[in-house]
Amino acid sequence: MKYSITFCLACLLALPPAFSQIKLNPAPDRRADEGEGPFERLIIRGAIVIDGTGAPPAGPADIVIEGNKIVEIRQVGVPKVPIKDSDRPQGATKEIDAHGAYVMPGLINLHAHVGEAKKSPNAEYPYKLWLAHGITTIRGVPAENVAWTQSEKKRSAANQIVAPRIIAFHTMGSGENWKGGPVHTPEKAREWVQWAATQGVDGIKFFNHPPDVLQAAIDAAHANKMGTVAHIAQPMVAETNALDAARMGLDVLTHYYGLFESLYKNEDIQHWPAEFNYNDEQHRFSQVAYQWDKIHPRGSKPWQDLIDEFLKHDLILDPTMTAYLAGRDLMRERNAEWHQEYTLPSLWDFYTPNRENHGSYFYNWTTWDETAWRNFYKVWMSFLNDYKNAGGRVTVSDDASFIYNLWGFGYIEEMELLQEAGFHPLEVIRGATLHAAEAIFDPKGKPIEYGVIRPGLLADLVIVDENPIENLKVLYGTGFLKLNDETNQLERVGGIKYTIKDGIIYDAEKLRQDVKNMVKAQKQQQ
Structure with a gap:
């Protein structure tokens, strides 16, 4: 008997306990029949x-x-x-x-998560999806916890596993062996960065920190030749937007957070609806798009001034447009042709709308929401293209395993989205290779070791x-x-x-x- 795709996907809602694994399995050792060479x-x-x-x-x-x-x-x-x-x-x-x-050149994914065990019990699954799409290096932000990632990073570097090369970024205060407690002060931030450097951590991923803590951490990271990337979450953006972070010396801005807030014309913080609750993810992710007409328009002096300041501080934009693509066309992403053969049932279960799993927020996604997101993308893409045309670097990433976004496939979607934004495919590929490699090696003060055929x-x-x-x-x-x-x-x-x-x-x-x-x-x- 044949079942429709809708039926097959719906039946994944009730999964057996085998899919409720807590610990993510590292990749198995590379077999003799996996890969030839060098x-x-x-x-x-x-x-x-x-x-x-x-x-x-x-x-x-x-x-x-x-x-x-x-x-x-x-x-x-x-x-x-x-x-x-x-x-x-x-x-x-x-x-x-x-x-x-x-x-x-091998493609480089600057915003990667290996995932949680309940999505994919085995790291082998995302690794092989990435490699199958030409991705030879990932920057975990984070890939997993510090000790797990360091182990996989070394095994991948030695080619003991079938996996991309791993660059390890971690959030402040993380680490099983970190004994310093929460990071709430500049002094504690500097202490954690020093500790992370001894653990082989390559850089820091910022989410939500007061300005003085963020500044101290960025300075300490650079002193230790570590990179920095920020997801400027809504609880943080009222104090530090993308322009503020660039002036602090941030290396890479990921997603769109803080960008629109740097261009507001008639407000200083987003004017949230009265019933807004940040912990309700549909509130959080739907309302983001309603900023699209609250900013200074393309071509205006504030628009160009922001581009000029980003260029002055050499800020790299890593947009991950693919991560939010379902927002503007939920049906397309939910029914993408690769899900049937390539998406694990456990991952599909994670995607299915619910109030607990991050990014599974489509409880009541309306035409209003999709229309706002389509308008948001038009403005976002315009800024990315103008920044690229002015000499700014824009890279390619997937941030997969959330929001119907599958490892590997989402990365190629991101490449297509950049072409939609106005990039020539050669500019897209440059962002996925040379510019992404520079994002990794510039903070180290080293020339690139990969990213170009040379x-x-x-x-x-x-x-x-x-x-x-x-x-x-x-x-x-x-x-x-x-x-x-x-x-x-x-x-x-x-x-x-x-x-x-x-x-x-x-x-x-x-x-x-x-x-x-x-x-x-x-x-x-x-």
Whole structure:
């Protein structure tokens, strides 16, 4: 008997105790059949290279990798003309035939959570979804708790697990071994930052702190060559908006919080409805969108002044538009075609509207709310595009596992949203690679080690048979439907073919099949 998708998803509401796991399992050790390499001399043959800097695609080119480093990118011909073997690098111990395929740097996700056990009991699931979509580095904000993340970070760096490289950001006061208690003063903030630096923490994620505590923490982080990113939550924004935080030296602003509040024209704080309660998430997330017409308009002096100040302080914007996409079209996100095969029942149960799970707030989502969010996106996108055009850096992230937003798939959605905002696909890819790498390495005072296809950098690469500049949809794990004019049939094309991390070649289709098998197995437990 066949059931409709709606029925199948609804039946996930009652899950057995097996899905009520408390502790997130780390990834299993990488098996011998998971990934090939690194190789003494790997040559990717005949590729069209998108290097990540914003430069146009060029090829055919041969890319030479020795161990985990790129050592040469050699242009070996011109399109539609046979390549002379005499012009090509030799001595490969392993070759990939990439003639006609496109190669990009590995993608970098600056806003990642590995998730909670009740969403996905096993870290292997999000890891493989990310790698299957070409994401070779994640910045956990946080990925999980400090000790767990440090362990997974080391195992990933050693390629003992099938996982992206992990950069570990944590919130102030967190850490199982932190004995200093809550962080409420500048002195305590500096103390926690010093402790975090000794634990291998790479940076700090801010949510809700008084201005003096925030300033002390940012200064201490920079003194320890640690990065900073802020989700300026509504309880904090009345005292510190995005402009205030930029002036304090914040490195990255994530989401939209504090941005609109920096542009108010007739109010100083948002004029919440009388019945508003921050702890009711539908109140919180619906009312955000109603700011769209409360700010100085695009092109006005305050609009341009804000862009100029952000540029002065070199603030990076990491918008995560995909995280709130259901707000403007709930039906689209809830019924995205990948959920049936790629979304775990336990994660779907978390998504299903309820008053306790974060981001599951669609109790009574109305056309009024969606209309406000559509208008909000128009303004938000305009600012992001203007900031990019002025020279500002805008990066790509997913903040997945909330609000019908699935790991990997949500990241490609974010890339599409930036194109909708006015970015050329090459600018989108630059934000996902070079600019994201700079966000990681600038606070360390170091040049990037990955993020561009360039000799001397790490061999983190993505190979896809279709042209992502023509259509970013080819990067989705599900690919996209395209008419074959010879057969007059729709065919599903695209999907990343190989993800290479640290010189190790992962078959992306096999990664996706592993994820499908995990979903099938959990469904069978119902």
